[in-house]
Amino acid sequence: MCGSAAGLASGLVGPTGPARARIGDVSDHPARFWEPRGGTDLQCRLCPRGCRVKAGERGFCGSRENVGGKHVVRVYGKPCVAFVDPVEKDPFFHFLPASKTLAVGTASCNLDCRYCQSYQFAQARPEETDNKDLPPERLVAEAKRLGLKLITFTYSEPTQAIEYVIDTAALAKEHGIRTTVHTAAYIEPQPLLEMCRDLAAVNIDLKAMSDEFYRTVTGGQLAPVLEAIKAIRKLGVWLELTNLVIPGHNDSPAMVKKMARWIRDNVGAETPLHLSMFFPTYKMLSVPHTPKETLRELRKVAYDEGLRYVYVGNVPGDPAESTYCPKCHAKVIKRIGYSQTRNTGLDVKNGRCAFCGLKIPGVWR
Numbered sequence: 001m002c003g004s005a006a007g008l009a010s011g012l013v014g015p016t017g018p019a020r021a022r023i024g025d026v027s028d029h030p031a032r033f034w035e036p037r038g039g040t041d042l043q044c045r046l047c048p049r050g051c052r053v054k055a056g057e058r059g060f061c062g063s064r065e066n067v068g069g070k071h072v073v074r075v076y077g078k079p080c081v082a083f084v085d086p087v088e089k090d091p092f093f094h095f096l097p098a099s100k101t102l103a104v105g106t107a108s109c110n111l112d113c114r115y116c117q118s119y120q121f122a123q124a125r126p127e128e129t130d131n132k133d134l135p136p137e138r139l140v141a142e143a144k145r146l147g148l149k150l151i152t153f154t155y156s157e158p159t160q161a162i163e164y165v166i167d168t169a170a171l172a173k174e175h176g177i178r179t180t181v182h183t184a185a186y187i188e189p190q191p192l193l194e195m196c197r198d199l200a201a202v203n204i205d206l207k208a209m210s211d212e213f214y215r216t217v218t219g220g221q222l223a224p225v226l227e228a229i230k231a232i233r234k235l236g237v238w239l240e241l242t243n244l245v246i247p248g249h250n251d252s253p254a255m256v257k258k259m260a261r262w263i264r265d266n267v268g269a270e271t272p273l274h275l276s277m278f279f280p281t282y283k284m285l286s287v288p289h290t291p292k293e294t295l296r297e298l299r300k301v302a303y304d305e306g307l308r309y310v311y312v313g314n315v316p317g318d319p320a321e322s323t324y325c326p327k328c329h330a331k332v333i334k335r336i337g338y339s340q341t342r343n344t345g346l347d348v349k350n351g352r353c354a355f356c357g358l359k360i361p362g363v364w365r
């Protein structure tokens, strides 16, 4: 995820016992989505990089390793972050508002965003982080112990732990717990399909509407991400999008106009879009944070292009954090930051505005 990993001071899950963190505690779980390439070489088919990996080596992401001709994932059941978070933090604004989720993240990522807001985990190798031992059974049990109905894979890149996500989501479903992810969606179509099978909601970082931005700032490409967004919409999994607005890089009105138009025409004007404030970090320490005025201006651009739910993020207390009915303009959900969410006019029984009856899209109960 490209959202902020700040504010992690409380809520750590499982500080003692079997879930206690240990540096270098990695898994040797069989990886999926790869094929042999002669001798002990193999080719990973998880993401568009398609790394060809020799025995004893790893691909770009560092989360999986060729062990004697078999691909092994090093982050299965080994999250290096685990917190109880408000669902708004991911952000999900049209999905079970004011709920709490058990949010976990593993080391590594298949992108190298120069502005990575979670670089301590996402840009680290699994051996370099304090990893908990929380395989799916234990993670689901921990959610139940905490009285939570949600598990979220976030903080770094969930697709790097796709086997862990798939197994957890299936098991959690059996226990009446829903699983969500926040991802950059730089992934091949088949793994995406399998990952989404038991997911309840996905938030995707649409980092810019520019392949050049993807190539020069993130090390990826735009086209596979757009395909993933369309695929998730077709699958019917609840979808929200996040764009971290970086001054001088992806903050032009023309860029956001193009993005809003693509969203409207390909996945629907009712798809929530979060325009989030950037803070200088990692390899972009000299870039200033996003001015609030820029976010407000871009929000208007997206509305003018037809989108119906556009939010600003990382600006606690801004009116644009709240949900407004597009028809009568009543405030139906009021938010202040991540942790203060109040229903001010949404009939959750039928998902309609309590003032004019308009259907507000989302998963409300």
Ligand code: SF4
Binding pocket: 044, 045, 046, 047, 048, 049, 050, 051, 058, 059, 060, 061, 062, 063, 064, 110
């Ligand atoms: S998931 Fe990792 S190893 Fe596989 S293709 Fe992508 S970067 Fe390479």
